[in-house]
Amino acid sequence: MSPSLPGAMIIAIDGTTASGKGTIATRLAGYFGLPHMDTGRLYRAVAISALKHGVPLDAAGPLSDLARTLDLNDFIEHELRSAEAGRAASVVAAIPSVRQALFELQRAFATRSGGALLDGRDIGTVIAPDADVKLWVDADVRERGARRWKELVSQGATFTLDEVIQQLKTRDARDQGRSDAPAQMAADAILIDTTDLTIDAAVEKAVVAVEAALVRGKTA
Numbered sequence: 001m002s003p004s005l006p007g008a009m010i011i012a013i014d015g016t017t018a019s020g021k022g023t024i025a026t027r028l029a030g031y032f033g034l035p036h037m038d039t040g041r042l043y044r045a046v047a048i049s050a051l052k053h054g055v056p057l058d059a060a061g062p063l064s065d066l067a068r069t070l071d072l073n074d075f076i077e078h079e080l081r082s083a084e085a086g087r088a089a090s091v092v093a094a095i096p097s098v099r100q101a102l103f104e105l106q107r108a109f110a111t112r113s114g115g116a117l118l119d120g121r122d123i124g125t126v127i128a129p130d131a132d133v134k135l136w137v138d139a140d141v142r143e144r145g146a147r148r149w150k151e152l153v154s155q156g157a158t159f160t161l162d163e164v165i166q167q168l169k170t171r172d173a174r175d176q177g178r179s180d181a182p183a184q185m186a187a188d189a190i191l192i193d194t195t196d197l198t199i200d201a202a203v204e205k206a207v208v209a210v211e212a213a214l215v216r217g218k219t220a
């Protein structure tokens with residue numbers, strides 16, 4: 001049975017691709033009974049829409065227009081999880097006007113009554129710097145590459161493991177080096193390194209971190 005949370009409890013989960021961030025977020029949201037937003041899906045959806053409509057991935061104005069009129073119901077999960085969507089989303093996410101167009105949507109979700117859990121790359125630093133609990137999920141890039149490679153192969157992709165690892169390194173550099181809202185661990189975030197953890201063990205560490213924050217809140 002999940003514990004009761006104080007009103008408007010916000011949990012921010014950030015981290016790198018294929019670190020287990022999304023799975024941890026989904027499991028935590030279910031455990032604590034919180035609505036969950038995977039903010040990466042927003043950028044992937046904008047990228048897919050751009051590719052479908054022939055919009056260049058550096059065309060800030062048209063991309064921002066796509067972001068403002070985004071409807072996630074127009075996309076299927078297979079599209080959003082593709083390697084092409086991931087690469088394009090990393091490019092699109094570096095454009096400040098696109099990030100601004102999606103900011104209010106994410107912030108409104110984060111501040112809804114009853115609390116929320118969001119995962120992405122700048123939740124704890126930009127979208128919800130006032131979050132009650134902040135986690136940063138990461139793992140060694142070779143381990144992340146192996147996980148992502150297995151996922152892509154199961155979808156029929158033909159990338160080699162080395163190619164996937166290089167793609168992750170490129171994406172890490174782009175996400176962490178962008179001028180607007182770079183992907184980085186918040187100063188008050190708790191690191192969960194999943195390199196040598198099973199997903200169950202990683203989720204347990206995350207649950208413990210959140211519950212510890214609840215205790216601190218009750219005794220503050």
